[in-house]
Amino acid sequence: MAFWLFKSEPDVWSWDDQLGRGEAGEEWHGIRNYQARNNMRLMKVGDLGFFYHSNIGKEVVGIVEVCRTSAPDSTTDDPRWDCVMIRAVRPLRKPVTLEDCKADPRLADMVLVRNTRLSVQPVTEDEWRIVCAAGGLADT
DNA sequence: GCCAACGTTGGC
DNA sequence: GCCAACGTTGGC
Numbered sequence: 001m002a003f004w005l006f007k008s009e010p011d012v013w014s015w016d017d018q019l020g021r022g023e024a025g026e027e028w029h030g031i032r033n034y035q036a037r038n039n040m041r042l043m044k045v046g047d048l049g050f051f052y053h054s055n056i057g058k059e060v061v062g063i064v065e066v067c068r069t070s071a072p073d074s075t076t077d078d079p080r081w082d083c084v085m086i087r088a089v090r091p092l093r094k095p096v097t098l099e100d101c102k103a104d105p106r107l108a109d110m111v112l113v114r115n116t117r118l119s120v121q122p123v124t125e126d127e128w129r130i131v132c133a134a135g136g137l138a139d140t
Numbered sequence: 141g142c143c144a145a146c147g148t149t150g151g152c
Numbered sequence: 153g154c155c156a157a158c159g160t161t162g163g164c
Contacts, residue, residue, distance in 0.1 A: 033147075054161085054163085055162060116144095116163065117146060117160085117161050118146095118161095141164105142163105143162105143163095143164090144161105145160100146160085147159085147161100148159080148160100149157085149159095150155100150157090150158100151154105151155095152153105152154090152155095152156105
Protein backbone atom coordinates (compact mmCIF):
# COMPACT_ATOMS: atom_id res chain seq x y z
CA MET A 1 0.00 0.00 0.00
CA ALA A 2 1.40 3.35 -1.06
CA PHE A 3 0.33 6.93 -0.50
CA TRP A 4 0.07 9.77 -2.99
CA LEU A 5 -1.06 13.34 -3.45
CA PHE A 6 -3.18 14.62 -6.33
CA LYS A 7 -3.28 18.31 -7.12
CA SER A 8 -6.17 20.03 -8.74
CA GLU A 9 -7.18 23.60 -9.29
CA PRO A 10 -10.63 23.73 -7.71
CA ASP A 11 -11.82 25.99 -10.57
CA VAL A 12 -11.26 23.12 -12.90
CA TRP A 13 -11.96 20.07 -10.75
CA SER A 14 -12.69 20.42 -7.06
CA TRP A 15 -13.17 18.04 -4.16
CA ASP A 16 -16.91 18.60 -4.46
CA ASP A 17 -16.76 17.57 -8.11
CA GLN A 18 -14.82 14.49 -7.09
CA LEU A 19 -17.37 13.68 -4.34
CA GLY A 20 -20.10 14.01 -6.92
CA ARG A 21 -18.66 11.07 -8.82
CA GLY A 22 -19.15 8.84 -5.82
CA GLU A 23 -18.07 5.24 -6.06
CA ALA A 24 -17.65 5.43 -9.82
CA GLY A 25 -14.64 7.68 -9.43
CA GLU A 26 -13.06 9.89 -12.04
CA GLU A 27 -10.29 9.46 -14.56
CA TRP A 28 -7.36 11.65 -13.49
CA HIS A 29 -6.80 12.82 -17.04
CA GLY A 30 -4.86 15.73 -18.39
CA ILE A 31 -1.50 14.93 -16.85
CA ARG A 32 1.22 15.85 -19.35
CA ASN A 33 4.28 15.50 -17.21
CA TYR A 34 6.45 12.42 -17.20
CA GLN A 35 7.21 12.38 -13.48
CA ALA A 36 3.55 12.70 -12.60
CA ARG A 37 2.64 10.02 -15.13
CA ASN A 38 5.34 7.69 -13.85
CA ASN A 39 3.96 8.08 -10.35
CA MET A 40 0.53 7.10 -11.61
CA ARG A 41 1.98 4.04 -13.30
CA LEU A 42 3.27 2.89 -9.93
CA MET A 43 -0.16 3.05 -8.31
CA LYS A 44 -2.18 0.03 -7.37
CA VAL A 45 -5.88 -0.31 -6.75
CA GLY A 46 -6.47 0.45 -3.08
CA ASP A 47 -3.61 2.95 -2.74
CA LEU A 48 -4.71 6.09 -0.94
CA GLY A 49 -4.06 9.70 -1.84
CA PHE A 50 -4.62 13.22 -0.64
CA PHE A 51 -6.74 15.53 -2.75
CA TYR A 52 -5.06 18.94 -2.78
CA HIS A 53 -6.49 22.24 -3.98
CA SER A 54 -3.79 24.28 -5.69
CA ASN A 55 -3.99 28.03 -6.28
CA ILE A 56 -7.26 28.52 -4.44
CA GLY A 57 -7.12 27.24 -0.88
CA LYS A 58 -3.70 25.61 -1.19
CA GLU A 59 -4.79 22.86 1.12
CA VAL A 60 -5.34 19.16 1.41
CA VAL A 61 -9.09 18.72 1.57
CA GLY A 62 -9.83 15.04 1.25
CA ILE A 63 -8.76 11.46 0.84
CA VAL A 64 -9.13 9.47 -2.35
CA GLU A 65 -8.51 5.88 -3.32
CA VAL A 66 -7.07 4.55 -6.56
CA CYS A 67 -9.82 2.47 -8.17
CA ARG A 68 -8.21 1.64 -11.53
CA THR A 69 -4.57 1.32 -12.47
CA SER A 70 -3.04 3.49 -15.16
CA ALA A 71 -4.64 3.19 -18.61
CA PRO A 72 -4.70 5.39 -21.74
CA ASP A 73 -5.86 8.95 -21.10
CA SER A 74 -9.19 9.25 -22.91
CA THR A 75 -8.63 12.96 -23.54
CA THR A 76 -5.71 12.45 -25.94
CA ASP A 77 -4.63 10.17 -28.77
CA ASP A 78 -1.01 10.57 -27.72
CA PRO A 79 0.02 7.12 -26.47
CA ARG A 80 2.55 8.63 -24.06
CA TRP A 81 -0.12 9.72 -21.62
CA ASP A 82 -2.14 7.54 -19.36
CA CYS A 83 -3.78 7.91 -16.00
CA VAL A 84 -5.45 6.18 -13.07
CA MET A 85 -8.98 6.58 -11.77
CA ILE A 86 -9.66 7.78 -8.25
CA ARG A 87 -12.73 7.90 -6.05
CA ALA A 88 -13.42 10.11 -3.04
CA VAL A 89 -13.17 8.31 0.30
CA ARG A 90 -13.77 11.04 2.87
CA PRO A 91 -13.06 14.70 3.48
CA LEU A 92 -10.61 15.83 6.13
CA ARG A 93 -12.43 17.17 9.17
CA LYS A 94 -10.23 20.23 8.82
CA PRO A 95 -8.26 21.07 5.66
CA VAL A 96 -4.49 21.05 6.05
CA THR A 97 -2.94 24.03 4.33
CA LEU A 98 0.38 24.30 2.55
CA GLU A 99 1.30 26.77 5.26
CA ASP A 100 0.59 24.13 7.91
CA CYS A 101 2.84 21.68 6.09
CA LYS A 102 5.65 24.21 5.78
CA ALA A 103 5.35 25.02 9.46
CA ASP A 104 5.82 21.39 10.53
CA PRO A 105 9.50 20.45 10.52
CA ARG A 106 8.54 16.78 10.12
CA LEU A 107 7.09 17.67 6.72
CA ALA A 108 10.10 19.63 5.49
CA ASP A 109 10.94 16.95 2.93
CA MET A 110 7.42 16.51 1.69
CA VAL A 111 7.29 16.83 -2.12
CA LEU A 112 4.44 19.30 -1.73
CA VAL A 113 6.87 21.58 0.11
CA ARG A 114 9.98 20.82 -1.93
CA ASN A 115 8.70 20.55 -5.48
CA THR A 116 5.64 22.73 -5.70
CA ARG A 117 5.10 22.05 -9.38
CA LEU A 118 4.72 18.29 -9.42
CA SER A 119 1.03 17.51 -9.75
CA VAL A 120 1.03 13.84 -8.77
CA GLN A 121 3.36 13.10 -5.90
CA PRO A 122 4.40 10.26 -3.64
CA VAL A 123 3.73 10.71 0.10
CA THR A 124 5.58 8.71 2.74
CA GLU A 125 3.70 6.76 5.37
CA ASP A 126 4.93 9.12 8.08
CA GLU A 127 3.83 12.17 6.12
CA TRP A 128 0.50 10.49 5.53
CA ARG A 129 -0.10 9.95 9.24
CA ILE A 130 1.01 13.46 10.18
CA VAL A 131 -1.27 15.15 7.64
CA CYS A 132 -4.21 12.88 8.54
CA ALA A 133 -3.77 13.74 12.21
CA ALA A 134 -3.55 17.44 11.42
CA GLY A 135 -6.71 17.06 9.38
CA GLY A 136 -8.60 15.61 12.32
CA LEU A 137 -8.57 12.01 11.16
CA ALA A 138 -7.29 9.68 13.84
CA ASP A 139 -6.58 6.89 11.44
CA THR A 140 -6.34 5.89 7.75
C1' DG B 141 -0.28 39.95 -12.12
C1' DC B 142 4.38 38.75 -11.24
C1' DC B 143 8.01 35.74 -11.09
C1' DA B 144 10.77 31.62 -9.61
C1' DA B 145 11.24 26.95 -10.58
C1' DC B 146 11.04 23.63 -13.60
C1' DG B 147 10.15 20.97 -17.99
C1' DT B 148 10.31 20.74 -22.96
C1' DT B 149 11.81 21.92 -27.49
C1' DG B 150 14.81 22.65 -31.14
C1' DG B 151 19.06 24.59 -33.27
C1' DC B 152 23.67 23.71 -33.48
C1' DG C 153 24.46 16.06 -26.31
C1' DC C 154 24.46 20.88 -24.93
C1' DC C 155 22.05 24.85 -23.97
C1' DA C 156 19.17 28.91 -25.04
C1' DA C 157 14.54 29.98 -25.64
C1' DC C 158 10.22 29.26 -24.46
C1' DG C 159 5.99 27.52 -22.01
C1' DT C 160 3.66 26.16 -17.77
C1' DT C 161 2.72 25.72 -12.97
C1' DG C 162 1.64 27.53 -8.79
C1' DG C 163 2.87 30.35 -4.67
C1' DC C 164 2.86 34.94 -3.35
